[in-house]
Amino acid sequence: MAVKGYLVLSTGDVIEGTWIGATAEAEGELVFNTGMTGYQEVLTDPSYAGQIVTFTYPLIGNYGFNAQDDESARPALAGVLVQTPCDAPSHFRAAETLHERLARFGIPGLCGVDTRALTRLIRRHRAVFGMLTRDPARAKDWRPGPVRGTVARVSRKAPTTWAGDGPHVVVLDFGVKASIIEALRARGCRVTAVPYDTPPEEVLALRPDGLLFSNGPGDPKELLPLLPAWRPVVERIPTMGICLGHQLIALMFGADTERLPYGHRGNNHPVKELATGRVWITAQNHGYVVREESVPRGEFVISHRNVNDGSVEGLVHRRLPILTVQFHPEAHPGPADSSVLFDRFVELCQTVGAKRYA
Numbered sequence: 001m002a003v004k005g006y007l008v009l010s011t012g013d014v015i016e017g018t019w020i021g022a023t024a025e026a027e028g029e030l031v032f033n034t035g036m037t038g039y040q041e042v043l044t045d046p047s048y049a050g051q052i053v054t055f056t057y058p059l060i061g062n063y064g065f066n067a068q069d070d071e072s073a074r075p076a077l078a079g080v081l082v083q084t085p086c087d088a089p090s091h092f093r094a095a096e097t098l099h100e101r102l103a104r105f106g107i108p109g110l111c112g113v114d115t116r117a118l119t120r121l122i123r124r125h126r127a128v129f130g131m132l133t134r135d136p137a138r139a140k141d142w143r144p145g146p147v148r149g150t151v152a153r154v155s156r157k158a159p160t161t162w163a164g165d166g167p168h169v170v171v172l173d174f175g176v177k178a179s180i181i182e183a184l185r186a187r188g189c190r191v192t193a194v195p196y197d198t199p200p201e202e203v204l205a206l207r208p209d210g211l212l213f214s215n216g217p218g219d220p221k222e223l224l225p226l227l228p229a230w231r232p233v234v235e236r237i238p239t240m241g242i243c244l245g246h247q248l249i250a251l252m253f254g255a256d257t258e259r260l261p262y263g264h265r266g267n268n269h270p271v272k273e274l275a276t277g278r279v280w281i282t283a284q285n286h287g288y289v290v291r292e293e294s295v296p297r298g299e300f301v302i303s304h305r306n307v308n309d310g311s312v313e314g315l316v317h318r319r320l321p322i323l324t325v326q327f328h329p330e331a332h333p334g335p336a337d338s339s340v341l342f343d344r345f346v347e348l349c350q351t352v353g354a355k356r357y358a
């Protein structure tokens with residue numbers, strides 16, 4: 001029998017729906033994703049830790065969940081809001097339904113929610129926090145707020161290595177998506193992924209040809225204390241930053257970050273590569289952005305810009321092999337227009353990086 005559930009919001013609104021997934025309560029920041037597909041990757045992208053994701057596309061779960069498309073071992077998000085969940089997926093790889101996946105990993109959700117109206121509410125109020133509960137009385141004494149410490153929760157606890165004949169790339173795991181490691185391995189790299197708080201000396205001892213600062217959840221400024229020690233290392237070794245990694249490298253060099261009004265989360269965000277004038281359709285998932293006025297122009301050039309709102313989407317260093325992007329060149333989900341960035345980075349690792357040890 002259908003059980004009622006409630007989304008209690010920091011705006012004072014209470015939205016009623018039908019409970020799906022695990023019975024546990026959950027709270028987090030409300031964010032919306034506009035992808036028509038890719039819900040499995042969204043559920044397992046560690047950057048959604050501490051967030052309740054509302055899907056604007058009304059039908060979720062129609063091709064099921066499979067054993068191939070997970071971006072991490074377990075969902076990191078706090079909860080989901082969908083309009084119509086599909087209970088009878090149709091795909092030759094489908095092994096689980098949305099409800100089964102949520103229940104197996106202890107994630108609650110609501111369905112029957114007007115997720116587009118909810119998206120308009122998020123856009124109006126900007127920062128919205130919520131709680132999923134079966135007891136609407138819980139709204140009375142609940143004080144919502146940002147969730148902190150999420151990177152420590154999702155980062156690996158010990159290094160992992162993958163063999164390869166190409167350059168050695170050390171990935172700083174702030175909540176890395178599996179597809180980023182796959183993108184490096186597909187180009188022959190030997191990869192070592194290390195916990196986010198590994199001291200730079202330990203990373204240098206691994207003799208990396210390149211460093212990759214990964215995506216990850218939360219406000220990049222929570223990690224400010226870690227950054228000064230990294231700057232001299234990033235100045236010596238070819239470095240790529242993706243999403244949170246891009247924000248961290250910008251902060252490291254003295255730039256500033258700020259919250260976007262309501263985030264970019266979806267699979268069709270147009271980004272212009274300023275050097276060529278080409279527009280890539282990109283996958284995105286971020287709530288923060290590098291403030292354009294704060295970019296140290298003597299050191300960095302803005303390489304990419306969002307076509308919709310003009311925000312900073314990429315930086316390249318004027319003299320050093322450092323490239324960073326706010327979007328997701330690994331895609332998953334989303335188009336692979338920008339995968340050439342991995343080719344450029346791996347080439348820098350081969351040419352500049354490997355030479356350091358010659």
Ligand SMILES: NC(=O)CC[C@H](N)C(=O)O
Binds near residue numbers: 216243
């Ligand atoms: N995908 C990511 O790396 C997200 C970065 C950061 N947590 C943000 O929301 O802006």
